[in-house]
Amino acid sequence: MLEGEEADDETSSTPLAHSHFSVRDLPRRHRFEEWRESISCVFEVEAASDVRQENFKASVDGHLLDTVMLAETSSRQQTWHRSPQRIAADGMDHYMIQLFSDGNMATDQGDNAGVSPKGGLVVFDLSREAKSATNDFTNVSLILPREMVAPFLQAPDDQHLRYLSPKEPLVRLLHNQIATLRSVAPDMTTAQAVEVVPHVAGLVSACLNGTVHGAHSTKAGIPLATITLVKKIIEARLGDNRLSPAEIARHAGVSRSRLYEIFESYGGVAKYIRTRRLRAVARQLADPALAHRPIYDVALACGFENAPAFARAFRTRFDQSPREYRENAKALRRVDLSRRDTVENYEAWLHQL
Template sequence: MTDVTKGDAPSGQEESGLPANAESPNADPLPHARFTLDGVPEKERYDLWRDSISCIFEVEAERDIRQGPFEASIDANLFGSIMLARTQTLEQRWSRTPALMAKDGMDHYMIQVYEHGDMLWETQEGTRSFPKHGLVIFDLAEQVVTRTNNFSNLSLFIPRTMLDEQLKDRGNQHLRVLTAEEPMVHLLRDHMVSLKSLSSQMTARQAVEISPATIGLAAACLNAVISPDDPRQSSGASMARMTIVRRLIEANLGNPELTVDWITGKVGLSRTKLYELFEQLGGVTKYIRERRLRRALIMLTDKASAHLSIYDVAMEASYASDAAFVRAFRARYGVTPGDVRAAGHRLLVAEGLKTRGVDRRHEAWVHDL
């Protein structure tokens, strides 16, 4: 995925039958990409940054910030199948829109900790801010709008499939706030900080070895921490029922019989109780539609599904026709399935991804996790 300089073979390899200058995979350095605007003309800096960060977010900044001595950097490392990146930049507005989600097809969790600066976002309960030394979890398959002042943060990107299998409450993590008073939050935060500070000393092999432990620690933190101030946190019994129903839905997204009545018959809930469980998510029918369209989006951007036609994808998403599927997909994401398929976003090439000499490999890395 990236050019890495081979380390010299350790002494004594002649005795093991390897020549002294043999390349050792254990000595390959940890993949590292650094996006910086150093050397870029001032008038071009913001536009280059906005184009690069659009791999995850659409950004906006005030005119004086855009036209001033704009600064931004991303220092990213690949730890096997996950990515950890430090971002530093100026005050901006950030959004992840349906059109952007359709464009990139990412299905990751992003866990953030702020080293300095702050982030604000609106909820039904009012404006929330990033907890000092705490964590916030983003589901990159969900919409979000935030704003920040000048900041530095760490972002841990974990593919959904790698974290979901360890979570007790899948699909209810978006914008979940975890405060630093919780010891598990402290552990995960310190682990992220330590990984980044030690990244220059680690090898690619060590990074692969630490990846499962990092994902396990993230899952343990999310499972163990209860956020009583978060209105989305239900009672234990309700959470357990919600988890059962969600897993049933995920396992049957391609089943045309997946309806409210079918679900109530399978889990033994009344229609009223089922509606109550999904009320904060916009209703169970909307939730099923969203998950089916999300599944279709992943298929359209996944190289493993490139052989499937749009009609095949529509059938997999339980649509009666490709025309109905296209209408629903366009209404949700603002583009057609054909637009997404033609863009081929998962075919990004990580090697040599540069503009005006700026290292932009992080863009391909985060998409290809």
């Protein structure tokens, strides 16, 4: 056998990377704090004092399937927050799809309010803030990089906190595939994962595109293709401070009244554009490679002309000044780096997908 063939044979038989975290063997008084520190790589969690003290449990059992992470998590009743500061620090731009085999999750965020359906799925956009609460639960999470799925989605920015009903056949199909992946992952090899992952991503795209229940509502009679085109025009010209509803309508080939109808559920065209610009600024402020760039230069490049108006809008959106946001992101990165030598594998994986 040739040397290259031996290497290929070794790769084909290499099991998936596996990580297991549990607080079971810790003294009870330390369990919740250890859990909170571990899961802080993605979420900030809180629990009532009686839950913390009464035999608190938490575990994460994960496998790395090439560029996708699959993890089963079990824990007690608690609240979860993916905050703007956490998002700024970790820079994660992923979709997370969860199924609950025990217990459930609930959110109360305006249009995103809901409860995870039994036998269904919940979708998170990890670049967006999320607040939720769970009772005692076990769930399975499939986490995929945005670039693996977004190019194939009809509405890539409208997936956050979608509750997908098991009434939909594609939801049942994806639910069953995630559950099956979880059961066979311990026996899979890295070579098998490389073959499987593209098909998993394809099914995720098909499910999110083809599911009616749980889709964010749009005005009747407006083709999804039109909405997608309008959003792409806005995204491509976020840095152009001359961007106006009239310009957008002209380039999209729709009337201004139709344009306003499209964005009514977002609070209007101007609010949607401002929100997208603020998110673009936040991403750049959290980027260590741009730490030297003056804040107002970042804002200007993202379409903001007036410094005081930008500062007010940023504080309203993120509950902190742009400077505080940048400093908080820097501080959280330092904490992450200081723990890198002792971090459980699943925490490191989440930041390396």
